[in-house]
Structures are given as C-alpha cells and as structure tokens.
Amino acid sequence: APRVLSGIQPTGPFHWGNYFGAIQQYVDLQDQAAEAYYFIANLHALNTVRDRAKLQEYTLNGAIDLLALGLKPEKAVLFVQSDVPEVSELCWLLLTGTPMGLLERCVSYKDKMAKGLKADAGLFTYPVLQAADILAYDSNVVPVGEDQIQHIEVCRDIAGSFNHHFGETFVMPKAQVLDASAKVPGLDGEKMSKSYNNTLAVFDDVKAQRKQILRITTDSRPMEDPKNPEGDVLFDLYKLVATETQVADMTALYARGGFGYGEVKKALADAAEAYFAAARERRADWAARPDDVRDVLKAGAEKARAKAAATLARAQAACGAKGY
Numbered sequence: 001a002p003r004v005l006s007g008i009q010p011t012g013p014f015h016w017g018n019y020f021g022a023i024q025q026y027v028d029l030q031d032q033a034a035e036a037y038y039f040i041a042n043l044h045a046l047n048t049v050r051d052r053a054k055l056q057e058y059t060l061n062g063a064i065d066l067l068a069l070g071l072k073p074e075k076a077v078l079f080v081q082s083d084v085p086e087v088s089e090l091c092w093l094l095l096t097g098t099p100m101g102l103l104e105r106c107v108s109y110k111d112k113m114a115k116g117l118k119a120d121a122g123l124f125t126y127p128v129l130q131a132a133d134i135l136a137y138d139s140n141v142v143p144v145g146e147d148q149i150q151h152i153e154v155c156r157d158i159a160g161s162f163n164h165h166f167g168e169t170f171v172m173p174k175a176q177v178l179d180a181s182a183k184v185p186g187l188d189g190e191k192m193s194k195s196y197n198n199t200l201a202v203f204d205d206v207k208a209q210r211k212q213i214l215r216i217t218t219d220s221r222p223m224e225d226p227k228n229p230e231g232d233v234l235f236d237l238y239k240l241v242a243t244e245t246q247v248a249d250m251t252a253l254y255a256r257g258g259f260g261y262g263e264v265k266k267a268l269a270d271a272a273e274a275y276f277a278a279a280r281e282r283r284a285d286w287a288a289r290p291d292d293v294r295d296v297l298k299a300g301a302e303k304a305r306a307k308a309a310a311t312l313a314r315a316q317a318a319c320g321a322k323g324y
C-alpha cells in the first residue's frame with residue numbers, strides 16, 4: 001500500500017481544478033494508502049497572500065473544505081504546513097544541494113519572469129520546500145494535477161542527488177495524475193487557475209455560481225446545427241459533475257443539434273448543484289464548529305511532526321549536520 005502525501009495552498013477558495021485534479025484523489029486514496037498525509041500549504045501561500053487575516057481565514061477554510069469534501073481524520077492525517085517546523089529545517093538541507101539551474105527551469109517561476117513580474121526568493125525556491133514536504137513523510141505517491149508534474153520531478157532530482165552523495169536517505173516519490181481531470185479548464189478555456197480569474201469555486205453560493213455559468217462565452221453556431229463537444233468548455237465541465245447517463249444524453253444532444261448553449265449551461269449548473277450538495281451540507285456542519293476543526297489539525301500536526309522529525313534526524317545524520 002502506498003504512502004501518500006499532497007498539499008494544497010490556501011490562496012483563496014478551492015476551485016473545480018483543485019477538486020477534480022487533486023482533492024478527489026486525496027479522498028479516494030485515504031482508503032487505499034498505508035498512510036495518507038494531506039496538508040494546507042500556508043507557507044507556500046505566503047508567496048502570494050500578504051495579508052495576515054486573509055491567510056489565517058483561508059487556512060482554516062481550506063481545512064473545513066477538505067473535511068467537507070470527504071477527508072476523514074481517522075483515515076488521513078490532516079494538518080497545516082507551518083505546524084511542522086521540521087520541514088523548513090529539512091528544506092535548508094535540500095537547498096544546499098539544489099542547482100540554481102534546476103529551479104530556473106521551473107515553469108511556475110519562468111512564467112512569472114516571462115510576464116515581467118518580480119519574483120521573490122520564496123517563489124524561486126518554492127519547489128524545494130515542496131520537495132521537503134514530500135520527502136519528510138517518506139511519501140511514494142503524490143496525487144496532483146498535471147501542472148505539478150514538473151515539481152515532483154524536481155523533488156526526485158533533489159532526493160536522488162542527496163541519496164547519491166550521502167547514502168540512501170529519502171524515499172523516491174511518484175506523481176499520480178488522473179487522466180480525466182489532469183487539467184480542468186476554466187471559464188475561458190485556459191487551465192482553471194486563481195491567477196487567471198477563470199475559476200468556479202467548489203463552495204460558491206449556488207445562485208452566484210449559476211450566474212457565472214450562464215456568462216460563459218460559447219461559439220456562435222446556429223441553434224439547429226450539431227455541435228462539437230471536443231474542446232467545448234461547457235461539455236468538459238459537464239462531464240465532471242454529471243452522471244454517466246446525463247453525459248450520454250448530452251453527447252447525443254450535441255450530435256443532433258437543435259439546442260442553444262443556454263440549455264447546456266442550465267444543465268451544467270443543475271448538475272454542479274447536485275454533485276456538491278452533500279458536501280455543502282457537511283461544510284455548513286464543520287464551519288459551525290471551528291474549534292473541532294482546529295482540534296483535527298492539532299492532532300494531525302502531532303502525527304505529522306513525529307514522522308517529519310524522524311526523517312529530518314536521518315537526513316541530518318547522513319550529511320553531518322548532527323553529531324560532531
């Protein structure tokens with residue numbers, strides 16, 4: 001059975017990309033894994049959220065969302081990244097052996113530079129902190145969306161060169177990506193992403209979300225024409241939340257034509273509402289007792305710390321940063 005780990009940044013409300021790309025796998029894997037560690041990556045989020053109250057709010061809300069979406073504290077270890085300081089110490093050990101060039105090639109950093117934005121050292125070294133997170137828990141499976149594959153490769157490079165230099169210390173992780181939702185499109189057809197402002201939040205107000213869906217731009221084929229589901233954002237999003245029968249019906253409707261996109265949008269909004277209805281109820285329940293959520297996170301952090309401390313000690317001993 002795999003040892004699973006993944007983290008998610010509390011940079012705002014979670015969106016469908018986060019859910020279908022990553023969180024859905026967290027939930028499935030908690031039953032199959034020998035150990036499953038999931039954390040709210042608040043230290044990573046500090047790169048973008050520069051507001052204390054917001055970061056705190058997003059962090060707690062992130063945990064509430066994960067619980068509502070099906071993470072079970074008795075199965076998975078759920079915690080906040082900064083509650084495990086050992087990872088930041090491990091990060092330093094890894095930084096000392098990470099070539100600049102490896103990080104310069106990372107797309108998340110390159111993209112920002114290409115747009116002429118200023119990058120902080122935190123963004124540049126982001127993949128190294130991520131590597132420390134993964135390696136600290138001896139994880140061998142990391143469920144993520146496609147955009148994270150490169151970072152897991154970087155983690156493997158870093159772990160491999162440490163192991164090569166100082167002897168077998170770290171377990172080699174592997175990314176696990178779901179084909180069907182590796183790259184969830186946003187409202188504009190680009191990758192759904194907070195920074196592109198094209199997201200559908202998982203727990204948005206139902207009415208507001210309906211409006212958002214109705215505003216999605218579509219092509220201008222005449223009503224009577226058959227329509228192409230290939231690369232059609234509405235259809236792609238519908239597939240995520242509709243039942244198999246509903247998808248089959250919609251496929252037939254596209255082939256036949258004779259409908260307006262307004263009909264598809266309505267179907268999409270209905271299916272989305274139904275899909276997340278139970279989670280929405282669970283969310284209201286957890287949100288009403290934030291102290292219980294904090295207790296879950298505290299218990300999670302204790303378990304996570306014990307594991308991370310052992311790995312840190314192993315790495316320190318291997319490289320000579322312990323014992324003199």
Ligand code: AQP
Pocket residue numbers: 007008009010011016017018019020021022048143144145146147148181182183184185191192193194195196
């Ligand atoms: N569109 C997506 N399709 C599939 N998976 C996705 N993920 C994110 N967007 C998509 C996956 O969600 C997990 C959490 O990622 P994160 O914490 O790094 O969130 P993010 O990538 O910061 O989310 P955004 O909205 O894309 O933020 P910005 O715009 O700041 O980069 C990861 O497993 C990721 O693959």
